[in-house]
Amino acid sequence: MRNTQKPNTFLSSLLTKCALVLLAIFFLEFSERNNIDPEINNPEEALNELIYGNNRFLDNEMIYTDYQEQIQKTKNGQHPHSFVLSCIDSRVPPEIVLDQGIGHLFVARVAGNVEDDNILGSMEYAVEVKHTKLIVVLGHSHCGAVQGAIDNVKLEHLTQLTEQIKPAFSKHLTYPIPEHIAEETSKLNVKMTMKHIYENSATIKHLVDEGKVKIVGAYYDIHTGEVNFFKK
Numbered sequence: 001m002r003n004t005q006k007p008n009t010f011l012s013s014l015l016t017k018c019a020l021v022l023l024a025i026f027f028l029e030f031s032e033r034n035n036i037d038p039e040i041n042n043p044e045e046a047l048n049e050l051i052y053g054n055n056r057f058l059d060n061e062m063i064y065t066d067y068q069e070q071i072q073k074t075k076n077g078q079h080p081h082s083f084v085l086s087c088i089d090s091r092v093p094p095e096i097v098l099d100q101g102i103g104h105l106f107v108a109r110v111a112g113n114v115e116d117d118n119i120l121g122s123m124e125y126a127v128e129v130k131h132t133k134l135i136v137v138l139g140h141s142h143c144g145a146v147q148g149a150i151d152n153v154k155l156e157h158l159t160q161l162t163e164q165i166k167p168a169f170s171k172h173l174t175y176p177i178p179e180h181i182a183e184e185t186s187k188l189n190v191k192m193t194m195k196h197i198y199e200n201s202a203t204i205k206h207l208v209d210e211g212k213v214k215i216v217g218a219y220y221d222i223h224t225g226e227v228n229f230f231k232k
Helices: 007-033 045-056 067-074 119-127 144-150 156-168 177-201 201-209
Strands: 084-085 105-109 133-140 213-222 229-230
Touching: 007 133, 045 067, 045 084, 045 213, 045 229, 084 119, 105 119, 105 156, 119 177, 119 201, 119 229, 133 177, 144 156, 144 177, 156 177, 177 213
Parallel strands: 084 105, 084 133, 133 213
Antiparallel strands: 213 229
């Protein structure tokens, strides 16, 4: 015998409405979570935001992915909380590995993450004019510029750049250089750059001494994606 029983249209309608409400709540929450600008009032908060950002990157839970919304939020101005000086290595994009949105970071990139007058001028603009709280020197494992300095590579303008890195390692090393020596050199190069930034810019030094700005080092592991921060 054919079943002529009518479906419970009321229950079906109610379930549909509940599902739509839950879906709307989910998208609203995701949208808000996806574009919350961090409230940064001091260097420690800026550093913590970068640490949390790298943790999100490692967990594949990045939140700054709605670029169109970020474009609209930043079209009338920018106030980045941190300045990142990093290497040009294509495997180390600061905004991605630190999960920061458009308008959150000033970024300068140069092979070997070394400073010069142009970099210092850019940093001075960031901290003095835009009140950026944190300067990060971001090095990384398997750095070609550091290896080039160790190998005494000669190539037009690159030679001048690698000369800045050479004080980070002993000239009495025997070849071939063990890998761990190259990694230690990369980390020491970061610390040297931090020192040079502080010593060679009166503007930055003054703000650091007042506690308004901090200079920290960071080291990115290209095998794991992890960024480790250090202050000296």
